[in-house]
């Protein structure tokens with residue numbers, strides 16, 4: 001099929017590359033000329049495992065092209081995906097300006113029947129708004145479909161190629177059938193294609209993210225109770241997770257969730273529920289707990305040292321999670337700002353997010369070229385993101401490098417007994 005994807009960020013680029021990988025002709029459109037130039041040179045502007053190879057392969061096969069020209073891209077396509085950002089607006093709701101501006105541009109570019117597929121995460125009722133925006137510009141026939149995306153950054157290709165489910169919200173049979181055809185190769189292993197009305201489809205994405213954020217905040221609170229009463233959250237977590245009704249996913253305590261999705265989607269869901277006179281109380285608490293959790297390591301450091309003035313603190317991990325360079329809403333940001341505010345000197349390292357971090361902190365933070373480099377003369381190491389390379393470090397070497405051997409493990413990646421046997425003070429989340 002001939003497909004256009006508008007927005008070449010984490011979602012649009014992955015969707016475009018994966019759709020091309022299955023034999024479709026895909027044009028990826030973005031309004032950012034620098035991004036499009038980079039993509040046309042065969043480079044990708046983000047770090048996502050496997051994506052660059054996939055983009056390169058499909059470009060070489062001429063199934064994947066990049067442009068800033070929305071009108072031309074849309075005119076040549078039968079299906080057009082909207083995958084632009086929906087950031088948090090001033091009042092906490094999802095800001096739809098990019099989605100609606102694309103819808104208007106698409107309306108002006110219509111030259112025959114097309115299916116406009118909204119892949120951005122948008123509040124209930126957006127499909128209707130998109131339909132109206134397009135209809136205001138054209139008399140051509142078209143359908144609007146809601147197709148929320150559930151991929152995870154860091155495993156995005158796998159998630160798109162082998163989804164747990166595909167959700168399609170469509171009001172008309174013609175569009176639903178085209179979408180079914182398009183997704184058939186991705187669901188051969190038996191994943192369901194779930195057909196529903198656009199409103200329910202729009203809500204699915206928010207409900208899923210809200211559920212995951214709830215599990216994270218819930219387990220963070222359990223860990224904090226463990227700290228308070230002297231229990232070990234590892235034991236508690238395993239016992240709880242063994243219950244088949246609960247399961248093990250998203251039950252790891254840490255420094256709070258971040259990224260471009262959970263914080264904004266939780267806010268947006270709270271907001272659109274409230275706009276319909278419903279106070280989503282659990283979700284409000286999930287958000288409050290998360291904000292507090294982001295500063296929990298800082299509190300632990302302050303408790304340990306008294307004052308952090310002039311202390312040299314090494315930070316391992318800046319991205320909001322491993323295998324991405326994304327630092328949007330990353331817990332490392334408020335933590336580092338808190339450390340700097342308390343007078344500490346911060347030396348940081350992340351395998352992929354250093355360029356992004358330099359843009360955020362400038363010269364306020366010293367960036368090391370590897371994990372050990374950040375430890376030289378440090379008073380403490382703080383582990384914020386659980387990259388694999390931090391899991392089995394050379395502890396004797398670390399001890400030698402550090403001025404004061406103290407590790408604050410925000411992700412519980414180390415064994416407390418082993419670390420203490422190496423001579424470190426060790427503080428983690430919810431474990432004695």
Ligand SMILES: NC(=O)c1ccc[n+]([C@@H]2O[C@H](COP(=O)([O-])OP(=O)(O)OC[C@H]3O[C@@H](n4cnc5c(N)ncnc54)[C@H](O)[C@@H]3O)[C@@H](O)[C@H]2O)c1
Nearest residue numbers: 007008009010011030031032083084085086098120121149
């Ligand atoms: N990042 C994720 O893990 C993820 C997962 C599922 C769903 N989503 C949702 O998908 C949407 C996109 O997220 P993302 O992380 O890919 O965003 P992003 O910020 O990485 O990318 C958005 C892209 O859209 C482009 N753009 C904006 N307005 C445009 C316009 N008028 N014309 C052409 N291009 C335009 C921007 O230049 C940018 O490159 C959001 O609604 C997000 O909530 C994201």
